[in-house]
Amino acid sequence: MRVPVFIAAALTACLAVCAPGTSRGAQLFTTLDFQFEDGSVLPDVHIAYETHGTLSPARDNAILLIPGAIGDRHVFDWAIGSGKIFDTDKYFVIAVDPIGGGESSSPAEGMGQDFPRYTIRDMMETLYMLVSRELGVSRLRTLGGLSMGSFIALEWAIHHPETMASLILLAPSPKSDAGFRLTVDLVNTVIALDPEWQGGRYSRNPVEGLRHAGMLFYPWLVSAAYLDRISPQRLAKELEATARTFAEWDANALVLRYAAYRGHDVSAPYDGDMVAALSQVTAPTLALASASDRLVGIEGARRVADGVKQGRYAEIPTDLGHRALRAPPDSTEAGFLDRQLRPFLAAPGGRGK
Numbered sequence: 001m002r003v004p005v006f007i008a009a010a011l012t013a014c015l016a017v018c019a020p021g022t023s024r025g026a027q028l029f030t031t032l033d034f035q036f037e038d039g040s041v042l043p044d045v046h047i048a049y050e051t052h053g054t055l056s057p058a059r060d061n062a063i064l065l066i067p068g069a070i071g072d073r074h075v076f077d078w079a080i081g082s083g084k085i086f087d088t089d090k091y092f093v094i095a096v097d098p099i100g101g102g103e104s105s106s107p108a109e110g111m112g113q114d115f116p117r118y119t120i121r122d123m124m125e126t127l128y129m130l131v132s133r134e135l136g137v138s139r140l141r142t143l144g145g146l147s148m149g150s151f152i153a154l155e156w157a158i159h160h161p162e163t164m165a166s167l168i169l170l171a172p173s174p175k176s177d178a179g180f181r182l183t184v185d186l187v188n189t190v191i192a193l194d195p196e197w198q199g200g201r202y203s204r205n206p207v208e209g210l211r212h213a214g215m216l217f218y219p220w221l222v223s224a225a226y227l228d229r230i231s232p233q234r235l236a237k238e239l240e241a242t243a244r245t246f247a248e249w250d251a252n253a254l255v256l257r258y259a260a261y262r263g264h265d266v267s268a269p270y271d272g273d274m275v276a277a278l279s280q281v282t283a284p285t286l287a288l289a290s291a292s293d294r295l296v297g298i299e300g301a302r303r304v305a306d307g308v309k310q311g312r313y314a315e316i317p318t319d320l321g322h323r324a325l326r327a328p329p330d331s332t333e334a335g336f337l338d339r340q341l342r343p344f345l346a347a348p349g350g351r352g353k
Helices: 005-018 120-134 148-159 178-192 207-221 224-229 232-247 251-262 274-278 298-307 321-326 332-346
Strands: 024-035 041-052 062-066 092-097 142-146 167-170 285-290 311-316
Touching: 024 120, 041 120, 062 120, 062 148, 092 120, 120 148, 120 251, 142 148, 148 167, 148 251, 167 332, 178 207, 178 251, 207 232, 207 251, 207 321, 274 298, 285 298, 285 321, 285 332, 298 311, 311 332, 321 332
Parallel strands: 062 092, 062 142, 142 167, 167 285, 285 311
Antiparallel strands: 024 041, 041 092
8 A cells, every 4th residue: 555645754754753762852751650769659750851862773872961950951062962072973962850950840840849858869760760761771871960960870870880881970979068058058048038938838939039049059159269350240240140040940949959959968878878888889980070169079079989999080170169060161171071071981981091
């Protein structure tokens, strides 16, 4: 039987767009009846993701990249593409929105304060389901994360160590320290001072509280040396940009996201034994820190590199603080990252020097 021309054309177009393992736009993976670490269950949890490049027939060239707390799946766009660090001529790159933000399941979709108090491990497990069930990848070429994303990646390497050939951690720590926890508490307090907050049961997003929380958070993103050298005009511009970034979030989504960030501790399932937790990681690991990071600090990255079996540590010489890990592509910081990441990715098992 002859297929009409218009149907044949439609089928051809669908095959071109829907072929597995090729670059696509935003997609959603849904898992049903997901049980969170605190015991609560959601009947439908969805994860937004995008893929770049082509998955090899052996399914052994996949790289998963996880953003920081207020970032989304586009955070690594500058480094993804033909000839870039995450070279789509070689690798199949998966960029994601972890639960709680972006286009993934979050309090902003209507549940507000009734959304489960998810953890870093909950975020990790949903991403593990995405990669293994949706994409059919049993072993990643590389798992990478930035800041909170590195916390998620580290949890993955601890609980599913056999599923990756190498691990890249940008601004990691095995546990949120007291300074970071206090910063998050102050951010939450500032948001709660907005009369619109209403204990999280608001009818209008408390934008002013979010803006002020962003301004309070800004000094932790940079260093004192950086603040000393920029002009008052530049400072005002950057403060406003951070305030605007926070104000773009739904308040409940931001508060619960930072609560997960604040509660990070890989040793919790090991009765507080950090040595036992980190010893589970078998993949060659590159821990990269900013020398002037006041938010996460270099001690965490050093502790990870020392605690895993095949750890390497590198430090970006910069005064940009935590923001050095997201520096512009033409910056010296981005150049440093390029020189560290390319050989690590190129070497079998991430053993580049």
